[in-house]
Amino acid sequence: MFAKQLTVFIENRTGRLSEVLGVLKENNVNILSLSLADTTEFGLLRLIVDNAALGKEKLTENGYSSLLSDVSIIAISHEVGNLQSLLKIIDRAGINIEYMYGLSIQATEAYIVLKASDSEKIDALLEENGVKTLTCEDLAKM
Amino acid sequence: MIWSKEETLPREEMEKLQLSRLQETVNRVYAKVPAYRKKMDDAGVKPEDIKTLADLAKLPFVTKQDMRDNYPFGLFAVDKDSLVRIHASSGTTGKPTVVGYTQGDLETWTECVSRIACMGGATSKDVAQICFGYGMFTGALGLHYGLEKIGAAIVPSSTGNSEKQIMYMKDFETSLLVATPSYALRLAEVAREMGVDPEKDLKVRIALVGSELLTDAMREEMHKFWGKDLLVTTNYGMSELMGPGVSGECLEHCGLHINEDMFIPEIINPETGEVLPAGEQGELVITCIKKEGLPLIRYRTKDITRLFYEPCKCGRTLCRMENLCGRSDDMLKIRGVNVFPSQIEEVILSVPELGPHYEIVLEREGYSDKLTVKVELAAETDSFGVLEAITKTVRHKLQVILGLDAKVQLVSPNTLQRFEGKAKRVKDLRSK
Numbered sequence: 001m002f003a004k005q006l007t008v009f010i011e012n013r014t015g016r017l018s019e020v021l022g023v024l025k026e027n028n029v030n031i032l033s034l035s036l037a038d039t040t041e042f043g044l045l046r047l048i049v050d051n052a053a054l055g056k057e058k059l060t061e062n063g064y065s066s067l068l069s070d071v072s073i074i075a076i077s078h079e080v081g082n083l084q085s086l087l088k089i090i091d092r093a094g095i096n097i098e099y100m101y102g103l104s105i106q107a108t109e110a111y112i113v114l115k116a117s118d119s120e121k122i123d124a125l126l127e128e129n130g131v132k133t134l135t136c137e138d139l140a141k142m
Numbered sequence: 143m144i145w146s147k148e149e150t151l152p153r154e155e156m157e158k159l160q161l162s163r164l165q166e167t168v169n170r171v172y173a174k175v176p177a178y179r180k181k182m183d184d185a186g187v188k189p190e191d192i193k194t195l196a197d198l199a200k201l202p203f204v205t206k207q208d209m210r211d212n213y214p215f216g217l218f219a220v221d222k223d224s225l226v227r228i229h230a231s232s233g234t235t236g237k238p239t240v241v242g243y244t245q246g247d248l249e250t251w252t253e254c255v256s257r258i259a260c261m262g263g264a265t266s267k268d269v270a271q272i273c274f275g276y277g278m279f280t281g282a283l284g285l286h287y288g289l290e291k292i293g294a295a296i297v298p299s300s301t302g303n304s305e306k307q308i309m310y311m312k313d314f315e316t317s318l319l320v321a322t323p324s325y326a327l328r329l330a331e332v333a334r335e336m337g338v339d340p341e342k343d344l345k346v347r348i349a350l351v352g353s354e355l356l357t358d359a360m361r362e363e364m365h366k367f368w369g370k371d372l373l374v375t376t377n378y379g380m381s382e383l384m385g386p387g388v389s390g391e392c393l394e395h396c397g398l399h400i401n402e403d404m405f406i407p408e409i410i411n412p413e414t415g416e417v418l419p420a421g422e423q424g425e426l427v428i429t430c431i432k433k434e435g436l437p438l439i440r441y442r443t444k445d446i447t448r449l450f451y452e453p454c455k456c457g458r459t460l461c462r463m464e465n466l467c468g469r470s471d472d473m474l475k476i477r478g479v480n481v482f483p484s485q486i487e488e489v490i491l492s493v494p495e496l497g498p499h500y501e502i503v504l505e506r507e508g509y510s511d512k513l514t515v516k517v518e519l520a521a522e523t524d525s526f527g528v529l530e531a532i533t534k535t536v537r538h539k540l541q542v543i544l545g546l547d548a549k550v551q552l553v554s555p556n557t558l559q560r561f562e563g564k565a566k567r568v569k570d571l572r573s574k
């Protein structure tokens with residue numbers, strides 16, 4: 001099961017991040033998780049939100065470069081070594097992980113957002129291995 | 143359509159006409175303009191020495207500095223009473239250059255612009271929206287009278303208030319747009335922001351762009367924004383010579399036809415002043431042979447181009463000047479390398495992931511020049527790899543074309559400054 005991630009291109013300039021978040025706020029788009037990666041020149045703000053399509057539409061309207069992409073939100077039980085075991089499965093299947101970030105950690109379950117080189121393939125793989133995945137809606141309900 | 147029979151004169155007849163007009167003009171300025179008389183005396187040349195067109199080379203050049211030195215009316219060949227219009231350049235780098243027109247000059251100007259508008263496909267049926275700034279700038283009024291003469295309906299909307307411009311275009315069914323290439327692109331952006339598709343919802347079929355270089359890549363961009371069937375031509379002129387109307391492109395896109403019965407073109411080596419043969423690149427020098435108010439002789443335009451005399455497929459025999467690659471004024475010297483901003487523009491427009499707007503920043507770092515090209519990202523991505531590949535491509539292309547290493551800085555769409563008149567895309571922060 002895929003989730004839609006909303007990625008926004010942001011040049012490194014004071015106030016730019018706040019402007020982007022302002023657009024989402026005005027349209028009542030709730031942020032469930034984010035990762036901000038940057039170089040010296042620009043950054044990519046990757047967001048899991050409750051309404052990615054609306055977020056994308058509004059950001060485009062306001063002149064931002066943004067993209068919706070398929071990511072897997074994976075729930076694993078919160079125990080030492082579980083993430084590594086999962087990665088081993090993914091590695092063995094020859095799937096490359098482009099990036100990954102943690103989402104939220106509850107007492108028993110941890111969630112990670114993972115972007116794989118092949119979204120279809122990883123989806124099938126996770127299902128085969130009985131790994132629990134979530135949608136944005138699932139998260140929003142939590 | 144060809145507007146006037148002079149545009150198709152056989153070379154021999156054209157040269158005969160040019161010589162008689164040249165001799166008349168030289169006689170007149172020698173008699174009436176003390177500054178010219180002094181220049182010619184200093185150069186040891188008299189009006190009667192001009193026996194052939196080749197003798198033009200004996201006459202001294204006139205430069206923008208001469209116009210400043212004789213500010214405001216020192217180079218005029220008529221009394222102020224005979225003038226019916228005065229224009230001036232913005233004068234950002236000193237005193238403005240002042241130009242004046244007699245009634246006859248306005249008629250000549252109108253004639254020249256009517257010709258270039260026809261070259262670009264204009265007809266009496268067109269609704270022509272002129273998005274050049276009206277005022278002291280010659281562009282707007284020049285196009286205005288020339289298009290009006292053809293019988294087009296003029297919408298003198300000037301620059302600014304882009305949303306209203308789009309409304310006029312829609313409601314008046316504007317079919318012909320006059321603007322700088324960069325403002326034409328801006329207008330298309332504004333139209334889209336308003337939910338108006340320039341290609342489907344508007345009727346613009348002709349763009350006569352000018353006052354800024356139109357590179358091939360920019361022409362492509364015009365098609366991308368306004369539709370592939372848009373007839374885009376550029377035209378050339380400058381206030382000192384008259385305004386727009388010195389030359390214009392026909393729909394064959396093989397250079398700009400110079401109105402040679404009004405202007406004699408020459409190409410010179412800008413360093414030595416030596417006249418170069420047809421086909422060689424150098425600085426364009428223009429002599430006005432049908433002007434009363436301000437007939438400049440051998441005016442150095444600082445524009446770099448080439449001349450071709452083979453008749454065009456369109457039927458015109460007028461000499462063609464190659465679309466400009468730049469002005470010697472605009473040329474940047476970066477780490478000892480001569481760079482025209484248009485070369486950088488070509489690179490940027492060749493990369494589909496980038497928008498058409500850009501900014502060139504020059505800074506001094508230690509003893510070296512640092513070139514930064516800021517450009518808007520048009521692609522959508524979630525990957526640094528893609529962004530890095532885009533900047534790498536641009537850097538590589540700049541390296542190949544300019545031989546210079548540049549820093550390429552991607553910025554968000556719609557964040558670089560937009561221009562309504564001439565775009566100012568170069569920021570030279572190197573201390574002078």
